[in-house]
Amino acid sequence: xxxxxxxxxxxxxxxxxxxxxxxxxxxxxxxxxxxxxxxxxxxxxxxxxxxxxxxxxxxxxxxxxxxxxxxxxxxxxxxxxxxxxxxxxxxxxxxxxxxxxxxxxxxxxxxxxxxxxxxxxxxxx
Amino acid sequence: xxxxxxxxxxxxxxxxxxxxxxxxxxxxxxxxxxxxxxxxxxxxxxxxxxxxxxxxxxxxxxxxxxxxxxxxxxxxxxxxxxxxxxxxxxxxxxxxxxxxxxxxxxxxxxxxxxxxxxxxxxxxxxxxxxxxxxxxxxxxxxxxxxxxxxxxxxxxxxxxxxxxxxxxxxxxxxxxxxxxxxxxxxxxxxxxxxxxxxxxxxxxxxxxxxxxxxxxxxxxxxxxxxxxxxxxxxxxxxxxxxxxxxxxxxxxxxxxxxxxxxxxxxxxxxxxxxxxxxxxxxxxxxxxxxxxxxxxxxxxxxxxxxxxxxxxxxxxxxxxxxxxxxxxxxxxxxxxxxxxxxxxxxxxxxxxxxxxxxxxxxxxxxxxxxxxxxxxxxxxxxxxxxxxxxxxxxxxxxxxxxxxxxxxxxxxxxxxxxxxxxxxxxxxxxxxxxxxxxxxxxxxxxxxxxxxxxxxxxxxxxxxxxxxxxxxxxxxxxxxxxxxxxxxxxxxxxxxxxxxxxxxxxxxxxxxxxxxxxxxxxxxxxxxxxxxxxxxxxxxxxxxxxxxxxxxxxxxxxxxxxxxxxxxxxxxxxxxxxxxxxxxxxxxxxxxxxxxxxxxxxxxxxxxxxxxxxxxxxxxxxxxxxxxxxxxxxxxxxxxxxxxxxxxxxxxxxxxxxxxxxxxxxxxxxxxxxxxxxxxxxxxxxxxxxxxxxxxxxxxxxxxxxxxxxxxxxxxxxxxxxxxxxxxxxxxxxxxxxxxxxxxxxxxxxxxxxxxxxxxxxxxxxxxxxxxxxxxxxxxxxxxxxxxxxxxxxxxxxxxxxxxxxxxxxxxxxxxxxxxxxxxxxxxxxxxxxxxxxxxxxxxxxxx
Numbered sequence: 001x002x003x004x005x006x007x008x009x010x011x012x013x014x015x016x017x018x019x020x021x022x023x024x025x026x027x028x029x030x031x032x033x034x035x036x037x038x039x040x041x042x043x044x045x046x047x048x049x050x051x052x053x054x055x056x057x058x059x060x061x062x063x064x065x066x067x068x069x070x071x072x073x074x075x076x077x078x079x080x081x082x083x084x085x086x087x088x089x090x091x092x093x094x095x096x097x098x099x100x101x102x103x104x105x106x107x108x109x110x111x112x113x114x115x116x117x118x119x120x121x122x123x124x125x
Numbered sequence: 126x127x128x129x130x131x132x133x134x135x136x137x138x139x140x141x142x143x144x145x146x147x148x149x150x151x152x153x154x155x156x157x158x159x160x161x162x163x164x165x166x167x168x169x170x171x172x173x174x175x176x177x178x179x180x181x182x183x184x185x186x187x188x189x190x191x192x193x194x195x196x197x198x199x200x201x202x203x204x205x206x207x208x209x210x211x212x213x214x215x216x217x218x219x220x221x222x223x224x225x226x227x228x229x230x231x232x233x234x235x236x237x238x239x240x241x242x243x244x245x246x247x248x249x250x251x252x253x254x255x256x257x258x259x260x261x262x263x264x265x266x267x268x269x270x271x272x273x274x275x276x277x278x279x280x281x282x283x284x285x286x287x288x289x290x291x292x293x294x295x296x297x298x299x300x301x302x303x304x305x306x307x308x309x310x311x312x313x314x315x316x317x318x319x320x321x322x323x324x325x326x327x328x329x330x331x332x333x334x335x336x337x338x339x340x341x342x343x344x345x346x347x348x349x350x351x352x353x354x355x356x357x358x359x360x361x362x363x364x365x366x367x368x369x370x371x372x373x374x375x376x377x378x379x380x381x382x383x384x385x386x387x388x389x390x391x392x393x394x395x396x397x398x399x400x401x402x403x404x405x406x407x408x409x410x411x412x413x414x415x416x417x418x419x420x421x422x423x424x425x426x427x428x429x430x431x432x433x434x435x436x437x438x439x440x441x442x443x444x445x446x447x448x449x450x451x452x453x454x455x456x457x458x459x460x461x462x463x464x465x466x467x468x469x470x471x472x473x474x475x476x477x478x479x480x481x482x483x484x485x486x487x488x489x490x491x492x493x494x495x496x497x498x499x500x501x502x503x504x505x506x507x508x509x510x511x512x513x514x515x516x517x518x519x520x521x522x523x524x525x526x527x528x529x530x531x532x533x534x535x536x537x538x539x540x541x542x543x544x545x546x547x548x549x550x551x552x553x554x555x556x557x558x559x560x561x562x563x564x565x566x567x568x569x570x571x572x573x574x575x576x577x578x579x580x581x582x583x584x585x586x587x588x589x590x591x592x593x594x595x596x597x598x599x600x601x602x603x604x605x606x607x608x609x610x611x612x613x614x615x616x617x618x619x620x621x622x623x624x625x626x627x628x629x630x631x632x633x634x635x636x637x638x639x640x641x642x643x644x645x646x647x648x649x650x651x652x653x654x655x656x657x658x659x660x661x662x663x664x665x666x667x668x669x670x671x672x673x674x675x676x677x678x679x680x681x682x683x684x685x686x687x688x689x690x691x692x693x694x695x696x697x698x699x700x701x702x703x704x705x706x707x708x709x710x711x712x713x714x715x716x717x718x719x720x721x722x723x724x725x726x727x728x729x730x731x732x733x734x735x736x737x738x739x740x741x742x743x744x745x746x747x748x749x750x751x752x753x754x755x756x757x758x759x760x761x762x763x764x765x766x767x768x769x770x771x772x773x774x775x776x777x778x779x780x781x782x783x784x785x786x787x788x789x790x791x792x793x794x795x796x797x798x799x800x801x802x803x804x805x806x807x808x809x810x811x812x813x814x815x816x817x818x819x820x821x822x823x824x825x826x827x828x829x830x831x832x833x834x835x836x837x838x839x840x841x842x843x844x845x846x847x848x849x850x851x852x853x854x855x856x857x858x859x860x861x862x863x864x865x866x867x868x869x870x871x872x873x874x875x876x877x878x879x880x881x882x883x884x885x886x887x888x889x890x891x892x893x894x895x896x897x898x899x900x901x902x903x904x905x906x907x908x909x910x911x912x913x914x915x916x917x918x919x920x921x922x923x924x925x926x927x928x929x930x931x932x933x934x935x936x937x938x939x940x941x942x943x944x945x946x947x948x949x950x951x952x953x954x955x956x957x958x959x960x961x962x963x964x965x966x967x968x969x970x971x972x973x
């Protein structure tokens with residue numbers, strides 16, 4: 001079965017680029033432009049990994065993280081942000097995220113992080 | 126006295142010949158310039174890296190990144206102006222011109238006060254958004270390469286916007302969401318465009334444009350009116366997607382009607398489908414239109430400067446009588462001529478097509494198809510000398526644009542050759558995807574074998590759909606294999622959903638072939654009777670092999686199918702938009718410092734500005750050193766190989782007595798130069814025997830042809846090392862290769878850096894790019910970060926110990942000596958790795 005990845009970022013280009021590159025590796029990817037529809041989707045479907053932007057209007061990455069933690073404790077969360085500083089990184093890591101990336105994100109590193117999150121060395125499928 | 130001189134005099138810096146104090150101040154400002162230069166080059170490399178497709182970025186990435194880069198370039202320009210006493214005032218103008226264009230693109234500001242009509246000879250490189258891709262490329266052919274292009278002008282993007290606004294059609298176009306646009310919506314918009322009125326300024330501009338064209342025409346003249354979308358003929362082929370109107374009488378009213386028809390051509394299902402595939406909506410296009418004088422063509426056709434299905438050393442000509450439209454549409458049989466590229470091109474094969482009809486311009490306007498007179502049907506449509514002339518022009522254009530091209534041409538009744546279009550050629554290679562494993566196909570029924578020619582390689586499967594006509598495409602099933610009698614650019618409508626295309630007839634140089642390569646749809650043409658052999662509804666596997674073999678098998682053979690490539694990053698609009706900026710930033714056009722165009726006003730990118738600064742700073746320093754009263758500062762190095770390097774010692778770089786004119790390698794105490802020379806002069810690395818260069822090897826070059834053998838005297842004016850004990854700025858020119866090395870090598874690891882740039886070459890593009898592969902392969906082994914663009918390598922290394930830096934410089938010296946003549950030997954891709962491995966193992970022999 002394919003592993004499923006949810007990507008939430010209010011910049012369309014981020015979701016598009018993530019989807020393109022992750023689908024090439026055989027992942028099933030769903031993208032969302034804000035936290036609200038993503039949380040609604042999470043009520044119905046469990047994802048193996050959630051990649052979310054930290055700073056978004058409305059529901060932000062920390063709230064996504066809290067929801068995922070309560071619904072699916074085993075789902076890994078990867079936090080991304082354009083405003084990288086030590087404080088946000090510490091805040092994210094305290095919230096028990098699997099990984100933290102400042103933008104621009106090296107795709108290879110994101111993929112490697114996702115593979116670690118699902119406990120796979122190479123194959124995604 | 127210049128302001129800078131007054132300031133200098135006031136500060137007590139003095140002018141030349143004032144001795145050591147003056148010189149160390151000069152060197153210090155030289156170092157400042159180079160330091161800003163290096164910082165800017167780092168920023169460029171970083172930006173190119175981030176926008177390479179290897180990173181996910183957001184829309185906010187580019188602004189702060191460009192701000193850093195702009196600051197670094199600005200510092201370099203200001204420092205350079207001060208250093209050279211404002212000797213090159215045009216350089217800051219060039220910088221501001223390029224900067225303005227980038228800022229305009231970043232903020233998406235349309236060009237201010239843009240012209241409505243621009244004649245080809247007035248089009249400059251930075252007008253793409255105004256005149257479109259086709260207009261820009263033709264202007265480059267006409268103004269840059271000096272080949273014959275019909276006179277003409279571009280009706281600009283501004284004119285399009287004005288026309289649409291004037292008729293209140295801009296909002297209607299923007300409202301059309303491509304996916305939801307029905308044929309009725311499109312037809313309604315087309316109708317409104319065809320009835321649109323021209324704003325007065327545009328009418329006047331068209332009339333003035335025509336009047337200027339008619340002056341040079343001297344006979345009843347006609348126009349070809351064609352689309353020229355931004356990106357057309359460069360990033361995207363747009364091949365055959367938009368409307369062209371031919372043989373338009375050069376009168377204002379007729380031109381206006383043709384213009385309306387071309388504009389309306391954006392809003393067809395075919396064009397909209399193509400735009401959608403590129404992530405663009407019909408409202409996103411601001412279409413410039415190109416108006417060229419018609420060539421009264423006796424013969425026309427297409428040249429591919431590289432055989433898409435075979436050797437890069439051959440070019441392919443498709444030719445027919447009359448106008449070229451039927452050739453590019455693939456709707457007629459053509460003569461097919463293969464020519465081997467050489468100083469004197471040689472015809473390898475001629476296949477005469479049965480040309481039963483041809484298209485010509487009617488005297489009252491418009492075109493007509495007429496029967497070919499008896500005797501000409503099976504006669505070659507090109508004379509031998511015309512083939513050679515065409516091949517030579519195609520080769521020189523390929524050299525000019527530095528890449529394989531798809532060229533449309535025409536020869537008029539008096540034998541004059543015109544270039545009508547030149548766009549990048551996509552070569553149909555399989556993008557690295559795996560192709561068929563022959564064993565998996567065993568046991569499957571073969572429906573068709575080794576028929577036709579492969580224009581796009583790959584393996585795919587799906588249900589056969591035999592097309593009966595354009596209308597039948599409406600029922601084309603997703604994932605189907607399209608089978609048709611003739612090739613047609615109409616097929617673009619289903620290309621996003623087609624797994625493969627097979628046609629009975631067709632041309633490898635048609636629009637459809639270009640589109641199949643662009644969309645990477647496995648495609649076979651000229652299969653003869655595929656429409657008979659393959660039945661609609663049956664599931665088949667199509668294998669268009671890397672080696673040109675063709676097989677169609679019954680059923681689906683999953684083992685051989687290509688992995689779904691999906692969309693590519695290039696399909697994302699925002700990605701393309703941000704990457705587009707790079708064309709004003711990272712390419713390097715100013716390469717040869719001895720060439721005429723090595724001038725500030727020819728700078729097209731920020732990299733050009735930086736290159737100019739680097740070159741002229743070194744030269745400025747060298748001239749000051751030579752004219753210095755102490756004389757010894759610029760001395761010739763006596764080396765066991767004829768590298769002809771002059772060393773300019775800024776302090777502690779040479780250990781020689783006063784007044785000496787020459788220094789031996791043992792007297793070089795500059796750490797980086799000494800290390801490099803050790804490698805450069807290592808016995809066995811510098812080959813004194815000349816590698817045999819065939820005339821063919823020189824064909825790719827339009828540069829002068831100096832002797833590539835070791836003539837030391839030739840180089841002494843070109844090779845300089847500006848040095849101190851720990852620093853070296855080296856500019857080298859061996860034959861056609863230009864190398865720049867900027868290096869600091871000290872005991873303080875964090876200060877150490879090495880910047881390396883390598884470009885040029887005498888041989889053809891394929892061999893040059895193999896050499897680039899070879900050098901970048903080796904540099905990566907040494908730990909460099911390497912940026913390759915065309916035949917230019919930029920590599921950087923920092924934070925290494927002095928010992929490591931010395932070792933790497935020694936290797937670089939060997940590499941420079943070794944690769945001096947190597948590209949002439951790189952006949953095929955397999956040699957790259959062979960010679961790279963040999964080099965890394967310390968085997969410097971050039972034997973095959």
